[in-house]
Amino acid sequence: MKEYEGSKSSLVRLYFTAKMALNGLTSNLLRTFLTVLGILIGVASVVSLMGIGEGARRTVVEQFESLGKNVVIVKSNQPALNFEPEEYIELLDRVDGLEYATSIVNTETNIRWRRSRGEIEILGVNEQYPIIRDHELIDGNFFSSLHVKQRSPVAILGYNVAVSLLNGRSPVGQSMTIDGISYRIIGVLARKGNGKGEGIDNKVIIPYTSAMKIDGNRTVSEIWGKSDSPENAALSIVQLGRIYKRQLGIYDKDTDTGGEDGNEGGGEEPGIPIEEPIKEVGTAKPQPQSQNNPIFDNSDDLITVTSLNQLVKEADNANRVMTLLLGGIAAVSLLVGGLGIMNIMLVAVSERTSEIGVRRALGAKKYDLLIQFMLEALYVSIIGCIIGIAVGIYVINLFNRNGLDAVVSLQAVKISTVVALTSGLLFGVYPAYMASNLPPVEALNRK
Amino acid sequence: MDKVIKMDNIYKNYKLGQVNVEALKGINLEVEKGEFISIMGPSGSGKSTLLNLIGCLDKPTKGLYELDGNRVEKLNDYQLSEIRNNFLGFVFQSFNLLSSLNAIKNVEIPLIYRGIRKKVRKELCKEALEVVGLGDRMHHLPNQLSGGQQQRVAIARAIVGKPAVILADEPTGALDSKTGNDIMDIFQKLNKENNMTIVQVTHEEDIAKIGNRIIRLIDGYIQ
Structure with missing residues (x-):
């Protein structure tokens, strides 16, 4: 071998x-x-x-991400508890983590474009909306804070609406009649896609002040805010939760007697410390609070505060x-x-x-x-x-x-x-x- | 002369169902280099058991066994595999070629288990196949060869590694007498010309006589 x-x-x-x-x-x-x-x-x-x-x-x-990143939502589930139209300004001031905010008015009304008429969904927001929703424009400009303040008849069109009007040519500069008033079309939003951004492609966006007039309400049921980071969004939720719990301390008594009344008072002076402030206030750590969480399905909560981040995660x-x-x-x-x-x-x-x-x-x-x-x-x-x-x-x-x-x-x-x-x-x-x-x-x- | 096989007082018991069988009862056997011995005996006499022990396929229950200078009765399975690979060549009654491999590949197997490289392997295999007269059938599959040819391939496989002993278990048992005689001629030639040590088991007197010594087993004893 x-x-x-x-x-x-x-x-x-x-x-x-x-x-x-x-x-x-x-x-x-x-x-x-x-x-x-x-x-x-x-x-x-x-x-x-x-x-x-x-x-x-x-x-x-x-789908969730198409609604914007680090978005915080405050929603009232009872008309009696709705927010003042300018309440978001106060929230921006009081809530550290919040960078942008807008009142949201969702309504539906008839429009007229040249000779055709129809019904359309209207979204009323302020000038910060494109930032909050991370939504770009493909033509024209978004309306300004001045437009909002002056209740100007200006409109931004969702992508599908804009395309349908002039066979794809931009309708910016044209006018359309919304609820009997002539609106100037000043911008067109970029496309979000089917089922995304809550169907924004099929809506017309106008200043919330104008939308409230169409809607006929003096209050709004939803406020959207935006933080610059997930951490700040979580922090905002905690702070917002605290603010509205404290307010609900008042409402718990008042809702029985007169909703309208309490509504106004609470909106104007949410900070007044009345009776028994809720105990959990002490926990200032930004941790996801499950009881604040399900806005869309849990109507037991009078006011729900949540962030899209949480919803996405869940x-x-x-x-x-x-x-x-x-x-x-x-x-x-x-x-x-x-x-x-x-x-x-x-x-x-x-x-x-x-x-x-x-x-x-x-x-x-x-x-x-x-x-x-x-x-x-x-x-x-x-x-x-x-x-x-x-x-x-x-x-x-x-x-x-x-x-x-x-x-x-x-x-x-x-x-x-x-x-x-x-x-x-x-x-x-x-x-x-x-x-x-x-x-x-x-x-x-x-x- | 060198002793290739040295068995001293070998016993082998095994269990057959519930019964304890004493197959070998104190075998003393010495085989010298260059011998050609035939083991004979009626069935049940223990000749297969003895051949298995000589072939290191099994271990004795008791006794000493030295194969070409190696004490093997205490070796483990791994070492026995190496002994079989290096010191022994097997020829079976039913040839036992691997049907999916051609003649030369079959002959190569023992060398492969030694880890020898292809080039050297091919040379040695050609040599071995020429010795058994099958130089022209190297690339045939077993089912393309006759029984005699298959047995010759098996012999080539047994001698290719130049083992110390070739063990043949009824090598002609499955062949007609003419082919059987051809096979025995090859064994004789290997024994005489190449001085190979051969141990065969057979029950045919004529075949047994070809060897130069006959060992008769009866009831586990050598007569």
Whole structure:
């Protein structure tokens, strides 16, 4: 043996073992294909199902983000508790974290454009609206604070409205009649997209002072503010919450007798410390307060204060859980695929018993056989994994072509790869162990 | 002369279901280099068990066994694999070639487990296949070869690593008598010309006589 010393390499046996493992696969192609199929289906379902979940998550997040970053919303759920139109100015002054704010008036009225008439949604805001909503203009300018103060008849059009008027030409400089008064169109907002920005593309934006006149109310039910950072948004929520809790201390008594009255008084002097100030006031730390939180669905709260950041986070979390759940269900099928590998490998071992014996007689060590059968199982899961990912991506494309928002999520690819390979290894271990531990004599004699 | 095989008071027991079988009861056996011995005996006499022990496929229950200067009765599985790989060549009754590999690849296997590189391997395998007269069938798959040819490939596989002993378990058992004689001619040639030590198990008297010593086993004893 010494004479070959220089021509030896430990890679020789590993290469041979790897090749023999491949031989094992090609010796029964139908069986290999079916085993691969088990893994393939598992991986493809993880990738595509998680893709759907991830797509849904992104859609929701995008919808919220289209409403602006670090936006704080104060909303009254009872007309009696509505805010004074200029209350936002006071809030800007009293709340440290708040940079911008506007009253919001949502109403609907009839408009006339040349000879056609129609109904349209009106959004009344102040001049800070584009900053608060992170909304750009594609033509003209937004109205100024002077316009707001003077209740000027100026209008900014949502993208779809603007496009529909003059077949795509800019209507800036033209006039339209809103609720019987002629408004000058001075700007057009950039497109937000379907379902985004609360349908702003289909609205007409005018100063809230003008909108209140159309609306006929003397108060507003919603104030939107903006902070320059998520931290400040959280801080603003705490401070706003404190302010309105204190106010509600008054209203708790007054709402029973006369809503209108209390409404005005509270709006003008929200700071008056009356009777029992609420205890939680002491917690000045900006932590998300769950009781202030759900503005849109929890009408039990008289006044709700929340930030879009929180809503995004909650929606995001809920969707993430759903995505993982979908992935988890699909991963179970991957495990079943792994069991298929184990099943077939056990058959392969018992079929090749005498071959195992011959190898042992010729000098194969236990680990040579262990590696050979492990590799065989691993090949199946690798092939299944690669094709499965490809199929999953194809399925996602199919979904997308049929109107579902699905995305290829890297997380899904990672999870399915890890699960597929570990299940291949895991379920390959036992058959490989069986093969390598057969006593050579027994293996040789078995037929 | 060198002793290639030295067995001293070898016992082998094994369990067959519930029954404890004493297959070998104190075997003393010495084989010298260049000997060609035949082990004979009725079925159940323990000849296969003895061959497995000589082939290091199994370990004795008791006794000493020295193979070409190596004490093997206490070795572990890993070391026994190396002994088999380096010191022994096996020829089986049913050839036992790997069906997915061609002739030369089958012959290569013992060298691969030694880790010898391809170039050297090919040379040695060609040599071995030429010795058994199959130089022209190197790239045939086992199912493209006749029984005699398959057994010759198996012999080439056994001698390619220049082992200390060639073990043959009924090498002609699956062949007709003419082909069987051809195979025995090869063994004889290897023994005479290459001075190879051969131990064969057979139940045919004619075949056994080709060797230069016959060992008869009865009930686990050497007669």
